[in-house]
Amino acid sequence: xxxxxxxxxxxxxxxxxxxxxxCSPMKGHSHVYWYRQLPEEGLKFMVYLQKENIIDESxxxxxxxxxxxxxxxxxxxxxxxxxRGDSAAYFCASSLGTGDYGYTFGSGTxxxxx
Amino acid sequence: AQKVTQAQTEISVVEKEDVTLDCVxxxxxxxxxxxxxxxxxxxxxxxxxxxxxxxEQNEISGRYSWNFQKSTSSFNFTIxxxxxxxxxVYFCALSEARNTDKLIFGTxxxxxxFP
Numbered sequence: 644x645x646x647x648x649x650x651x652x653x654x655x656x657x658x659x660x661x662x663x664x665x666c667s668p669m670k671g672h673s674h675v676y677w678y679r680q681l682p683e684e685g686l687k688f689m690v691y692l693q694k695e696n697i698i699d700e701s702x703x704x705x706x707x708x709x710x711x712x713x714x715x716x717x718x719x720x721x722x723x724x725x726x727r728g729d730s731a732a733y734f735c736a737s738s739l740g741t742g743d744y745g746y747t748f749g750s751g752t753x754x755x756x757x
Numbered sequence: 758a759q760k761v762t763q764a765q766t767e768i769s770v771v772e773k774e775d776v777t778l779d780c781v782x783x784x785x786x787x788x789x790x791x792x793x794x795x796x797x798x799x800x801x802x803x804x805x806x807x808x809x810x811x812x813e814q815n816e817i818s819g820r821y822s823w824n825f826q827k828s829t830s831s832f833n834f835t836i837x838x839x840x841x842x843x844x845x846v847y848f849c850a851l852s853e854a855r856n857t858d859k860l861i862f863g864t865x866x867x868x869x870x871f872p
Contacts, residue, residue, distance in 0.1 A: 676859060685848055685862040686802075699859060734802060738858070746792075746860070748802040 647672075647737050648717075649749035656725045656756050664720040664752045668737030675718045676746070677710060680732040692718060725756045759784045761851050763863035770839050771871050778834045778866045780849030786810075788854040791825065791832045796865070797845040805847075808832065839870045 648667040656662050668675050673694050678686040679702075691699040692712035703710070707725075712718040722729055732751045760783040770776045782791065793805040806816060808825055816823045820837045836843055846867045850860040 678860070678862075685864045686850075686860070688859040688861070691859055702859075732800060736860075745807055746804070748794075748804070750801045753800070 647735055647747050647749035649733075649735050649752050651752060652750065654752055654754045656754065658726060658756055659724050662722040662725050662729070662754055662756075664722075664733050664735075664754070665717045666720070666735030666737075666749060667717040668735075669747050672737035672739055672747070674738045674740060675712050676736045676738075677718075677720050678734045678736070680734065680751075682731070686734060689720075722754075725754075727756050730754055730756045759786075759851055759853060759856070759861050761849050761861050761863035763847075763849055763866050765866045766864070767867040767869070769869045769871065772840060773838050774870075775835060775837050776839050776868065776870075778836075778847050778849075778868065780832045780834065780863060782830050782832065782849070782851045784830075784851060784853055786853040786855050790852045790854075790858075792850040792852070792860065793823065793832075793834050794848045794850065795845045796848065802848075805834075836868075839868075841870050841872055844868060844870045 647669055650665050675692045677689040679689055680686045688702040690703050690710045695714050707723045709721045732753050734751045735749045736746045738746050762781045789810045791808045795803040795805055806823055813825050822835045824833045846865045848865045849863045852858045852860050
């Protein structure tokens, strides 16, 4: 039973390019969370999705960032026209539901914008 | 508002010393969960413990122990007889049942254990 799979593990993009980060939740998990960790900082919540729905995007930057979790396939965090300040580790977590359920984190994608 | 404070930015100890990492939280919710995660130099997040707000019993797991005190809104983590492999950044986090369960993380405490 594989855990939360994130790919790629490392991603390098030039300024202005697009970055696509993928997250496959644990089998049976329909809740996905994305977090960002800037260098030398803690993790900050970005967005919470259930299948085909964005439930809470209060932590998402208003521009250039979007997320989806389609009926089939992984959740995607998309960053358009990346800038140096987007360089960070992006973590995905999944759970069975809200309430008394545990979280499982992926290993993260480290984005470097050059 | 919800908040997690880890006042200790960095702690250095020598192997076999005991060390306590502090965590203080703020929440208006009566149902919430507290977590500790370890982030070793390799970067992944390792889950250590989850505790719900109705369970104030202290927990011990091997060399690790946790002291949850609602009266002081603290959830401290103690490593007994520290080892070099314990060197990592440790994060305390809070989630509220009424707030979609998103995690609010503290800024982390970097623990360095020297041989």
